[in-house]
């Protein structure tokens with residue numbers, strides 16, 4: 001290998017889910033699957049996984065080898081330090097050249113900062129390819145947990161994939177259908193998987209493939225699903241308007257936590273100038289950063305419309321991880337998918353329209369907004 005060859009990216013999956021949602025049980029199954037050989041699992045403490053029957057040997061303090069060829073380590077210092085330490089040991093041949101990392105978060109963790117820490121670390125981002133967030137949701141207690149804990153709602157909202165666990169214990173099939181609907185509404189872009197889904201389906205699906213090449217961007221973006229959910233929710237609200245009192249239980253399902261989190265998609269048929277896009281994203285993240293749980297996009301730049309740029313953001317950082325050699329499909333609209341917390345679609349849309357030079361009547365234009373971003377606040 002010459003110094004010029006960048007090392008292959010190591011896929012990294014963040015596994016989250018509320019306390020008792022079944023993360024560890026899921027992980028235990030995944031680690032026995034030959035498809036996930038040479039995986040490193042990072043967790044908070046070994047006690048969690050019930051390793052005894054899988055344990056082969058202790059490799060190092062805080063690191064053990066499991067029978068299926070996986071390494072398991074605990075977080076030492078912070079997560080960044082642990083991920084750096086793993087790379088160092090791997091590069092020095094002190095541990096097997098692991099091919100994948102799974103981070104199991106504690107049940108109360110907000111996965112966004114973890115994602116943020118890895119995605120935007122100057123060195124880690126060159127070595128690890130984030131495959132996304134997988135959230136375990138309990139089929140029996142999931143709805144009650146979402147009602148009671150905002151953290152659980154956020155975990156489901158930012159997931160790329162949601163695994164529904166404990167379906168074998170379900171006694172109310174309608175309740176399970178409602179849970180599915182609720183999760184679809186909360187996070188229309190996420191794949192909903194059964195607890196026995198193939199290991200590969202649970203851990204993979206990120207923007208980058210194992211070879212470090214860009215993967216299926218349309219699959220990653222899920223624009224259609226987000227747009228369809230928006231239309232459905234719009235029609236639903238209008239339906240309610242005209243028929244008050246009908247379909248009442250449906251509304252009761254959607255509580256305040258869910259209501260504050262939204263997924264929506266903004267598009268432009270016209271290519272966007274690079275400077276305009278930069279200013280839009282900059283203003284958005286500086287004024288609303290904490291509320292941006294995820295931002296994903298594919299944008300045609302006016303300067304080079306044949307090579308769309310991929311946009312990825314978590315909270316205050318939005319970046320361009322890749323420029324594509326071509327459009328993934330005939331749909332050449334620029335599109336940005338947002339998952340936001342406590343932020344109105346309208347606020348973001350007005351900003352987007354203003355920068356695209358299509359302000360609605362009585363709305364400030366881009367120049368006015370750049371001078372005074374606060375004018376967006378209602």
Ligand SMILES: Nc1nc2c(ncn2[C@@H]2O[C@H](COP(=O)(O)OP(=O)(O)OP(=O)(O)O)[C@@H](O)[C@H]2O)c(=O)[nH]1
Nearest residue numbers: 018019020021022023024025107165166167169195
């Ligand atoms: N019947 C059944 N029980 C399950 C399933 N998944 C998990 N459980 C049980 O649910 C309980 C909690 O599961 P864990 O896997 O420990 O959940 P966790 O999310 O790791 O829990 P914490 O680490 O405490 O946050 C355990 O008693 C599991 O045996 C499932 O699919 N079916």
